[in-house]
Amino acid sequence: MTTLDDADMHTFGPELPAMFDGVKLAAVATVLYIIVRCLNLKSPTAPPETTYQDTPLSRYLLKSCPMLTKEYIPPLLWGKSGHLQTALYGKMGRVNTPTPCGVRKFLPMHDGATATFDLFEALGDHSTGDDITMVICPGIGNHSEKNYIRTFVDHSQRQGYRCAVLNHLGALPNMELTSPRMFTYGCTWEYAAMVGYIKRAFPETLLVVVCQGYSALRAQETFLQWDQCRRLYNFVLADNMKKLILMHRNTLLGLNSTNIRDTDLGRLYAATSLMQIDDSIMRKFHGYSSVKEYYEKESCVQHIHKVTVPLLFVNSSDDPLIHQSLLAIPRTLAEKMPNVMFVLTQHGGHLGFFEGAVLFPQPLTWMDKVIVEYTDAICHWEKKRPACQRSSHSGITSCLQSTELTPSGQHT
Numbered sequence: 001m002t003t004l005d006d007a008d009m010h011t012f013g014p015e016l017p018a019m020f021d022g023v024k025l026a027a028v029a030t031v032l033y034i035i036v037r038c039l040n041l042k043s044p045t046a047p048p049e050t051t052y053q054d055t056p057l058s059r060y061l062l063k064s065c066p067m068l069t070k071e072y073i074p075p076l077l078w079g080k081s082g083h084l085q086t087a088l089y090g091k092m093g094r095v096n097t098p099t100p101c102g103v104r105k106f107l108p109m110h111d112g113a114t115a116t117f118d119l120f121e122a123l124g125d126h127s128t129g130d131d132i133t134m135v136i137c138p139g140i141g142n143h144s145e146k147n148y149i150r151t152f153v154d155h156s157q158r159q160g161y162r163c164a165v166l167n168h169l170g171a172l173p174n175m176e177l178t179s180p181r182m183f184t185y186g187c188t189w190e191y192a193a194m195v196g197y198i199k200r201a202f203p204e205t206l207l208v209v210v211c212q213g214y215s216a217l218r219a220q221e222t223f224l225q226w227d228q229c230r231r232l233y234n235f236v237l238a239d240n241m242k243k244l245i246l247m248h249r250n251t252l253l254g255l256n257s258t259n260i261r262d263t264d265l266g267r268l269y270a271a272t273s274l275m276q277i278d279d280s281i282m283r284k285f286h287g288y289s290s291v292k293e294y295y296e297k298e299s300c301v302q303h304i305h306k307v308t309v310p311l312l313f314v315n316s317s318d319d320p321l322i323h324q325s326l327l328a329i330p331r332t333l334a335e336k337m338p339n340v341m342f343v344l345t346q347h348g349g350h351l352g353f354f355e356g357a358v359l360f361p362q363p364l365t366w367m368d369k370v371i372v373e374y375t376d377a378i379c380h381w382e383k384k385r386p387a388c389q390r391s392s393h394s395g396i397t398s399c400l401q402s403t404e405l406t407p408s409g410q411h412t
Contacts, residue, residue: 040080040318043346045071049317051334051342057310057381058341064377067370074347075356082318083229085349088361093147096363098154102144102165107193112179115190116167117197118144120153126160127376128383131204133162134375137191137211139351140183141244143167148351152368159372162205166194170248177251180260181285182244185216186298206382208375213304213313215329217295220275222323233321234273241277242268259284301329310378311340314367316348343370 047069052058062069078084102120109115126132134156138149144165153163167175169190170182183190191211198205223234245252245268252260260281267280275291283294296302313330315322327344334342345353345366353368354361 038081039078039084040082040347041077043080045073045080046346047071048346049344051331051344052340053335053338055338057339060381061310061341061374061377064380065370065373067366067373068341068343072345072347072353072366073355075354075361076358078359079354079356079361080318080347082316082320082347082349082352085316085318085347085352085354086233086320088354089148089349089352094151094363094365095361097147097150098363100150100154100157100163102153102163105194105197107190107197109179109189109193111181113169113181113190114178115169115193116172116175117190117194118165118167120157120163120165122160122162123157124160126379128379130206130379130383131162131202132160132208132375132379133164133198133202133205134208134210135191135195135198136163136165137209138165138168139212140185141168141171141241143171145172151363151365152371155364155368156372159376161208161372161375162202164194164198166191170244177248180252180254182248182252182282184282184285184298185214185295186300187286206379208378210371213300213330215295215299215301215326216278217292217299218301218329219322219326220295222325223321224273224275225323227323228320230321230323231273238271238274238277241274242271245277245281259287304333305337308339310381311337312371312374313340313342314345314370315343316345316350316353318347319350321350 050062050068074080074085078088100120102118104116104118107115107117136149136153138144138146142149144150144153144167149165153165156163168183170177195207198207223230225231246265249265253262253265264280264284268277271277271280278294279291283291286294286298288294288297311333313334315327315330317324317327330340330342331344334340348354348366351367353366355364355366356362
């Protein structure tokens with residue numbers, strides 16, 4: 001039997017601490033590598049990529065809107081991760097959220113539904129001296145009480161804008177439906193009623209449209225993929241949508257509804273994606289025979305090319321919910337239409353666009369500020385043009401967050 005003498009022990013003993021130190025160093029290096037990769041810390045900041053035709057309007061906008069040409073700098077430690085930007089937005093919307101004071105308006109609809117919107121007056125004069133109203137359509141399943149809406153409204157009010165914010169039908173807490181119908185992706189009845197009210201109440205006002213555009217039919221194919229965890233996001237959004245629908249299940253089943261049945265609610269309980277919910281419930285509010293028909297008919301892609309007023313699309317390249325192929329829609333429009341500009345940031349996630357030095361984000365995001373800056377520029381552009389060349393009085397600009405699928409629930 002072989003034994004180790006004292007000399008062998010003295011030779012082997014000092015090597016153990018060195019070996020363990022090497023393992024610890026390798027573990028720390030591995031963790032740091034994972035952090036750097038996950039947080040995308042090596043990604044450089046850059047100005048947004050802008051797509052547009054070379055026209056007097058586009059040259060004026062690039063000169064008047066410095067945010068379109070200077071670097072967007074997200075918070076250093078986490079802001080370059082699209083997932084963390086998206087998660088932070090989904091969790092709290094904005095930080096240090098203000099509470100703007102508004103008046104809730106109720107509008108009866110032709111089918112017995114009750115549309116609502118909140119009206120917020122400007123807190124000062126606009127720099128042009130004109131009366132201007134932003135008519136805002138939040139993301140599907142959202143309303144004026146959401147933190148990101150309150151922050152944007154407060155910022156816009158302080159720049160001289162009146163704001164009218166649509167509350168999607170069935171989205172407001174503690175407000176019951178008065179007809180067996182909720183919001184759907186492309187139904188603009190309530191939005192049109194809000195715009196009509198603003199035109200009647202303020203006949204001299206100019207209108208600025210702030211909303212989201214989407215092509216649900218093209219987006220659903222990619223939204224079921226696991227790339228960038230889109231399938232997981234789909235599940236979370238579907239769960240939020242499910243809760244919203246079930247909150248109104250008694251009304252949807254009890255007001256002489258001919259489209260929604262108990263069996264449909266059974267399919268709703270089992271749904272794990274937005275498409276399944278749309279197929280079992282949402283399409284039936286308007287009598288579509290299939291989810292494909294629903295997506296085709298209620299998509300702004302069918303109409304967006306008809307817009308003639310100045311139009312801005314905004315999205316981030318690291319938006320985990322939006323596949324890169326979907327960005328071809330706004331990019332192609334900007335390449336073909338002289339009134340359209342498409343702005344693509346490198347970072348920002350899905351509706352995040354937080355800014356900040358190192359760790360803590362600022363209350364206002366890059367997107368909040370760029371929409372107002374762009375709108376200010378367009379208002380001054382219209383003011384300087386001869387009357388015969390101005391855009392329609394009813395709408396001088398349209399500014400869209402270009403997410404080809406508008407998610408529901410916590411996201412806008």
